[in-house]
Structure formats: structure tokens, C-alpha cells
Amino acid sequence: MNNLKLNYTSLSFLPILVSIPLGYQLLTNIHFGGFELFEEFLISAFNPKINNEIIITVINRLNETILISFLSWLVSIIFGAILGILSSKIFYKIFNIPNFFYSIIKGFLTIIRSIHEVVWGILLMQIYGINFSIGIIAICIPYIAVNSKVFAEQLENIEHKSFESINQINAPKFSSLLTLIWNPIITTFKNFGIYQLECSIRSTVILGLFGIGGIGTSIFLSFQTLNFRELWTYLWSLAIFIIVSGSIFKKIKFNKINKILSIFFIAVFFITILFSFSYFLYYIFNNNFENFNYFSSLFKSSSDLGLLYFLKLILETIILSLLSTGIAISLPPLLIGIFNNNTSKILIKIFAFLLRLIPTPVILLTLLTFNNPSLSLAALTLGLHNAGITSKLLFTNLDSQDKKKYIAMKSLGISKKTSWLLGLFSQQAKSYLAYCAYRSDIIIRETAIVGVIGSVGLGWQLRESLSSFAWQEVILVLIAYSSIAIVGELINGKIKNSLT
């Protein structure tokens, strides 16, 4: 036991080593100018502003947030399912279409998915101006692609034999297709779709910080004016909203579908499709013709980015992702392991909830009150936020795990921490790491958000290039982003496969 063995357990802790360079850079960048602000920020958490006026604002802003997130969720789940079907093998088998199209659609969706909704949002806002529907579109683009991947993965589980037997009935092809995919689609919708709604709310809030509207915009404005008490009113009401909506959705059961309800669902389905299409057409033909000039300016603008500088940006983005992933992987098990008692557990849970709740830009801005902008600070922010998410999963898994081994070890006189590590965590380590591999896909994409605010990596460059209308640079940055994300996804896919 003396020498360190590389197993799943140690691999869950090793990434914490990133905190050495990270901590070093943070320490050298510390400044004391903003400590009071930070203090005020923390204290305001317990003393949010409550009066009639702000409650009305909260309600109005939440309504906007709900509208944007619900609509984008609805559209992205429906089109995600449709594109998921179009990018699943079963579709091509039934309709006898060459697999060539399958690869094209899959590739297209991978590229769309590799760019974060905030980037889409900033991009679209620059082209079309700030607009309520930009928020919906910006969320829908990557979400449709993400959802389609999830749906397609489930559809790949349909057995070839079921396909053969339905095929042998020689029914109309659409009937066969629908009958085969029905259950995987419904199950995915139930298990994943509901969770996606929460993601959609978070994305709306973040886009709000960039001016789309809703509670996110209020959060940003109150932060900018250093109105921390107001800020916390918004944050807490958002928290209440997320918790309440989450528990309501958990309660909804789709098992007892009756005739009226099914007709309602079908109607929603088709109306959403119709509306989306007509809106899309309206947008293209009616709205912003003059803005197409931007596209022509793409060819006029030139790029001032030197190759070396560009490579530095890419490297920064990669390092940023790695550092954040390190924190997101190792911090939760480390904290839970070291502070292994009930009070600490509750505190960690609350802390994790706050890290999930507060949008990353706000976390970053808060940290900036006592630290100069640096890559490490951005990494810390992103890492902490994602640690909030990974720790939720870890807690859920640990709580539902059989504790026999842990109790047996403790009764043998082995210390509580060691028993926790070897008796509880070691059994979770593998699946935890697999989830973290999936999470790091998302972290790579999210580097854009902290990059834009924290002046690091490609995210920052994107903002600079956009504000100077240097469209060639924008395209270059997007390609770089997309490539990093796609390569990251490939590597993570390999890791995930070896873990499951």
C-alpha cells in the first residue's frame, strides 16, 4: 500500500495536482483592493433586498426567463428527436438510404454541437442585434445537436432482429419506423428531456448576462452597479424557481396518457414544428436583409492574428480546459472524503448548490474583486462551477450505494477516512470518472464563457474580433474552438469506452 498505484480511485484524486500551478498563479495575482466588495457580496447573501418593487421585477424577469428557456427547450427537444432519428442507423435501414447521408448529418451535428450556446448567442447578437428570439435560437442550435446525439445513441440500441421482424410485416415504412423507435424515444424524453429543461434554464440565465433578457440580465446589471443585495434577491429567486420547477417535473408522470392528453401532445408537436419553420422563414426573408452585408464583409475583412499568437490562444484554451477539469474531477471526492461527517456533508451540498446556481460569469466577476484576471482564475471558476455539478452526481451515487463494506471496515477499526475511500468511494470511482469524461466535453465548450469575461483564450479573442467586426478572425476562432471541442470529444469518447 505504500507506493501509489494507478487505479480508478487514485486517478480520481491525482488531477488535484493542477491546483499547484493554479494556486501559484492565483497567489501572485492577489490584490487587496476588492476584499471589502467580496465581503459585502457574501454578507448580502443573507440579507437580500425584498420590497414590492423588486418582487414585481423578479416576477417579470423570471417570466421572460421561463418563456425563453421553455420555448428553446421545447423546440430543441422536438427537433433533437427528429434529427436524432435522422442520425440513427435504424432510419437508414428502414428507408434503404445510403449510409453516406448518415455520416454527413452526424458530422454536421458534431460541428454545431462543438460551439457553446453563449458563443452562438454573442455571434447572433452581433449579426441581428439584441433580440428576445436570439436567446431561443442561440440555445436551440447547440441543444438540438446535443439532444439529437442522445436520442440517436438510444436508438442504436434497437436490436437488428426487432427491425427484421417489423420489416417482414411489410408495413408502410413510416409505420415500421415509428413502431420501432417509439419506446426509446419516449424513455429518452422522460429520462433526459426533463433534465434538459433545467439545463435550458441555466443557459437562458447565462445568455441573460450577455444581454438577452430575463433574470440573467438583472443579475448582471445589479452586479455591474454593485447592488449585491439586489443581486442575491435575483439569485435566490432563481434558486427557488429551479428547485420548485425541478420537483414539479419530477412529479409529472407520463404513464397514464389518455386520449385527450395524447392529442394535446401531438398538437404541441406539430404546432412547434410549424411555428419554428415559419419563424425561420420569416427571419430569413423579412427581418434583417441589410445584415447580410456582414457576410459579404467576411471576405473584405482581414485577419491581424499572427500565427504564434493564435497558437497561444489555442494552447491557453486547452490548458484552461485541463485545469478546470482537474478541479471538477478531484475537488468533490477530496472534500467529501476529508470532511466526512454529516454537518460538513450538508455544508458541502449547499456550497455545491450555490456553485451550480451562480452563473460562471458572476463567480468569475466575484473572484475578480480580489484577484487580477488570469488563466488560473478562469480555470478556478469553471472548475468550481463544474465541481458543483460532479459533486451532485457523486453524492447521489454514494448515498444510494450499499454501505456494507464501509461499515464492515469501520468496525474492524480502520479509520473513517480510509474506510470511506476503500469501502465506499473506490466502488464509485470508475463510473464517476466516466461521468467526468463526459463532463469535460462540456467544460471545453464552456471555456468560451469564462474566456469572454476573464480575458483568456479564444473566448476573449472572439469578443475582440466580434466587436471590431473582423469576421475572418471570428471564423478562425470558431474553427479553432470547434476543432478543440471535437478532438476533446473524441479523446473523451475513448476514455469513456475504456471506463464502461
Next chain:
Amino acid sequence: MNNTILELKNISYKYKNNLILNKVNLKINSGEKIALLGKSGSGKTTLISVLNGTIKPTQGEVKLFNKSFDELDRKQKRKITTIWQDLRLIEDLSAEQNVNCGLLAENNFYFAIKNLLNICSFNKAHKYMQLCRLHNSIYDKKIRKLSGGQKQRVAIARSLIQGAHILLADEPFNNLDPKLITTIKNLLLENVDKNNTKKSPKTTLVSLHRLDFLNDFDKVIGIRDGKIFFNIKRTNLKQLHLDKIY
């Protein structure tokens, strides 16, 4: 009476260098009741999959109504129905929904949706399930919750409801108790039930291991190592034939 409806001409099927069907020639005439005999692994299931067009043979021709499968339209292909050895039901749908899948071919897309939403009429499905002695308490149960014999009969009901001309049944008596076996055998082989309505297809090919049932068939085919050893009238069947394939 000798009109051939399904024909295999010199069929071979190779899978990863294994010759699973070896130069099979076979004619099935309308109205024939054929028993397909052969050891486990002799190629019965493979032969049936070639007959219904699921497996494309490596060599040779399959002709349904004198046309190859590619030349047939959906309506003609529908004249064959199959009861698979491994049933191939849709596990997450209910028993009655699975039986209704047999009706997908003669109905439009709207019917498929209504079936999945559980808002279509199941009367016909129930009739066929009753014929298979399925109790009405299992009608709306998911397939994964049924017993082996119940699943077997759901698969049979799904096949019979299609009203096809040709029935290919791959060991349809699996998992059934003796009394049920007799019922199902009569159902599959008799053209007329007690109300004088036709329920089962005219032409039937059944793979089976029960030699005591052979009296109900007109013809017996013996297959071994992917080769047809005999294809004769049941009345001509001798022990000698059986010794060759078992």
C-alpha cells in the same frame, strides 16, 4: 393443385466462410402443409429467413409467385408471415399492441400512431389472442412481463392476424404445455375453425422437433448441415429417412 408459390433455386448461404445452406432447391405449392425436420444447428432457421426474404442468399434465386423479392411490391410481400423462433416481439409494447403490429401493413400511418398511443381498437387483436388461449388479463401487459409461453402465443397471434397466404413457423410449440400445443397446432394447420371461418394461412411450413405430429402434414422436408436430404410426401416417410438426418 400443383401451383408453386414459393421456390428456392440452388440456394447457398455463406456466413464467414461457413456454408450454412448448401445448394438448396425447394418448391412450396399452394395449400401444402409442410413439416421441416432437422437437428439443432442444421439450418432450419436460416432456411426460413431465406424463404421470407430476411436473409439474402449468397447464391441462387428465391421466387415468390414467380418473381424475385426485389420485383415484388409490398402488397405481394405481405403474403408471407413468419413466427420466429426467437419471437422478435417489441418488448416495451403491450401484448395487444404487438399483435396489432401485424395489422400495420394493411393500415396507414395513422393506425400506427393510434396503436402506440393505445387509442385504437383492439377488437381484432383480442379475437386472435383468444384463439391462442391468451387470457384477457395479459392483453395490456408489456411483453417483458409475460411468461415464455405467453410470449410465444402473442407472437403466433401477431402472425395469424396478418391474414397471409403462407405461414412460416419456426418451432412454434416452444414453451407451450401439451394441451396448448394441440390447440396451437390445430390453429396453425386447420383451414377452418369451428365457426367455419378461415383463420390460418392456406400454406404452412413448420419447423419442429415433434415427430408424433407428422400425421398432420402433407409433406416432410429433412435438412442436415444445410442440405436438404429428403423432401417427400408424409405417407412415404420411413424410419430410414429420419435416421439420415438425426
